[in-house]
Amino acid sequence: MKKYYILVGDEKTWQYAFKDNIWGFSPKTKGLWKTTLPGDIFAFYVIRPVKKIIGFGRLIEKFESHSLYWPDELLFKKIMWPFRLQLEIIHIIDNWEEGISIPSTFILNQGRKKVNESDFSKFVKNAEDKWKIRIPKILTM
Secondary structure, rough: OOEEEEEEEOHHHHHHHHHOOOOOHHHHHHHHHHHHOOOOOOEEEEOHHHHHHHEEEEEEEEEOOOOOHHHHHHHOOOOOOOEEEEEEEEEEOOOHOOOOOOOOOOOOOOOOEOOOHHHHHHHHHHHHHHHHOOOOOOOOO
């Protein structure tokens, strides 16, 4: 059964993640990676410079990699996020200031937060209305 999540990162992390559509988890958060399955759907949430949903995607596959990828890994020459997700990007907005706000009751203090289908569908509907687009079949993919 498909699950819905918010992936949380800062501007630099998202810009790098969108280059190859990859997201990573550390050994400390491997449990989050293990419970994420192909077909799961994501909202991409940036915490800086704005606090908003900036796009949506779907998990294609997950894999473990011992190749340096992220800027901090390259800087320190150490694998920090070996548990990775290959994402299919459904939609990302160019101007992140136009992102979708989430209710203040949502606490986003981790790299991945599970969301129920009803709340997720509200995010999609708000995005479609604000961005004047149709996000095809995101809830039924």
